[in-house]
Amino acid sequence: MLVRAIHEAALAELVDVGLGQLGMEGIARRASTAKTVLYRRWASTHELVLDALAQAHPVEVPTPAANDLRADLVAALVLLTDWMRTPAAAAVSAILAERERHPGLVEALYRRVFDPRGATFTTTVLRHYADNGRVDARRLTPITTQIGEALVFKLAIDLGRTPNAEEVAAIVDEALLPALGI
Amino acid sequence: MLVRAIHEAALAELVDVGLGQLGMEGIARRASTAKTVLYRRWASTHELVLDALAQAHPVEVPTPAANDLRADLVAALVLLTDWMRTPAAAAVSAILAERERHPGLVEALYRRVFDPRGATFTTTVLRHYADNGRVDARRLTPITTQIGEALVFKLAIDLGRTPNAEEVAAIVDEALLPALGI
DNA sequence: GTGATAAGATACGGCATCGTTTCTTGAAGG
DNA sequence: CCTTCAAGAAACGATGCCGTATCTTATCAC
Structure with a gap:
């Protein structure tokens, strides 16, 4: 799915260049799409990143065994x-x-x-x-x-x-x- | 002293805008001096910041009282x-x-x-x-x-x-x- | 007073990103 | 087959930083 690829690209780009250098242009490049597509859906890189994290796999929850x-x-x-x-x-x-x-x-x-x-x-x-x-x-x-x-x-x-x-x-x-x- | 003001400006600017957005132009603005002055002394913002930290006040050392x-x-x-x-x-x-x-x-x-x-x-x-x-x-x-x-x-x-x-x-x-x- | 040195101001061409606009391509639905 | 809509590509003017060059100004030493 396109959105999924964009989410992954956003997180990868964030990790690579840091929040300060994060830009739509870089995310679009990494997702192999046009930045027009990004601006159609998200108003800013911050919203895009938040969306990507909200969709990411949730953390597993510990299940105590109660005897150790x-x-x-x-x-x-x-x-x-x-x-x-x-x-x-x-x-x-x-x-x-x-x-x-x-x-x-x-x-x-x-x-x-x-x-x-x-x-x-x-x-x-x-x-x-x-x-x-x-x-x-x-x-x-x-x-x-x-x-x-x-x-x-x-x-x-x-x-x-x-x-x-x-x-x-x-x-x-x-x-x-x-x-x-x- | 000028260098001191530049050092302080560099650290303050780093804290304000982050390492990703740190630039000579911003440091010069904050230190109220010209970019030229910075480039004469330091080759990059990273060197300037390292210099500023090396000159900063050293951390106090604990002096144990040995009985408490x-x-x-x-x-x-x-x-x-x-x-x-x-x-x-x-x-x-x-x-x-x-x-x-x-x-x-x-x-x-x-x-x-x-x-x-x-x-x-x-x-x-x-x-x-x-x-x-x-x-x-x-x-x-x-x-x-x-x-x-x-x-x-x-x-x-x-x-x-x-x-x-x-x-x-x-x-x-x-x-x-x-x-x-x- | 004169000369040397550094500070400081300004402008440069080059480049990248910004957010937007326009146009083409392509795929799905009816 | 044809319509529709989003993806995708390209270019836009604007802005700002890059690193450098040029020129003026101020402060010293002598």
């Missing part, structure tokens, strides 16, 4: 790293990087893409175990629920690549579980 | 949040955001600005206490030494502002100290 906290946490964070390797994630990070310069775009991104998709990765797991009494609910603070994601992001920045399964396991063992009192 | 681990960790992270509020930090984040698109620039940034400045914030403190035997040295892994910084960055992203002293203290109490076995 450590494995469920690792699985949730591996889901996160898997998503981080998708083109959509690269596009999202290119947008979030420019939060200061385009606050409206970031806000629209949350409203149209993220908010309709519930909670974050480890939070889903942690709430599940807290409901079962296997984790002290008082330990679930705005800090502790972010440890896993925070370290995944930090390692991704420092290493220049997304953490692998062993590194994710180390995050769970060395940082997350201790903070839960385990 | 918690207070020293909080102080180290507060130093980090203080630095994050400087124009230089905003410029650095604008550059790191485009790591994928300008790897050479990021590499030069590390080589010319960061590497000459030793270790990170909490690491300095943690190594100090490990040397004194007050912290189990085996607990100092590539993961645990990054917990503080990782959560400061994550909170900064999620909140859209740099964490305050109470939030930093919560990071230390709820995540960092437990991971150290305390």
Whole structure:
């Protein structure tokens, strides 16, 4: 489908040249179409990108097994790293990087893409175990629920690549579980 | 001094328009000088920005008191949040955001600005206490030494502002100290 | 006072993108 | 077969940045 090709081209172009250099001309080139076609449908590159992200494959949701906290946490964070390797994630990070310069775009991104998709990765797991009494609910603070994601992001920045399964396991063992009192 | 004004203008312009839109023309406008002056000294906007960052005020170094681990960790992270509020930090984040698109620039940034400045914030403190035997040295892994910084960055992203002293203290109490076995 | 140097202003041709307009091509539906 | 509508191609004037060249002005050293 034409629209699908344009969506993919928009995200790929965004990742390649960055939000600051993103233009209809470049997207049209990459999609092998004419920019007339783009202007007929979208008023700006920002709207086009938001549309592309809204149509992108949704993120998988962790399904806790309820009897192995450590494995469920690792699985949730591996889901996160898997998503981080998708083109959509690269596009999202290119947008979030420019939060200061385009606050409206970031806000629209949350409203149209993220908010309709519930909670974050480890939070889903942690709430599940807290409901079962296997984790002290008082330990679930705005800090502790972010440890896993925070370290995944930090390692991704420092290493220049997304953490692998062993590194994710180390995050769970060395940082997350201790903070839960385990 | 003229060069100083140009350096400040370069960083301010970078933060305002982003690395993708950064141009000599804009920097010259902001510094109230002529393009000619810039081209006489610097070959590209990237070199100019690197120069500006190398000249920027260096980051303060934590000085552990050696008898209060918690207070020293909080102080180290507060130093980090203080630095994050400087124009230089905003410029650095604008550059790191485009790591994928300008790897050479990021590499030069590390080589010319960061590497000459030793270790990170909490690491300095943690190594100090490990040397004194007050912290189990085996607990100092590539993961645990990054917990503080990782959560400061994550909170900064999620909140859209740099964490305050109470939030930093919560990071230390709820995540960092437990991971150290305390 | 004179000479040297850099700041600063202006203009240049070249080029790319902007958003729009016009026209051609092509495929589907009746 | 023929009509219709969107895709696609090409060109438009406008704008702005590129990097350079030219010329004037201001500030020093001597």
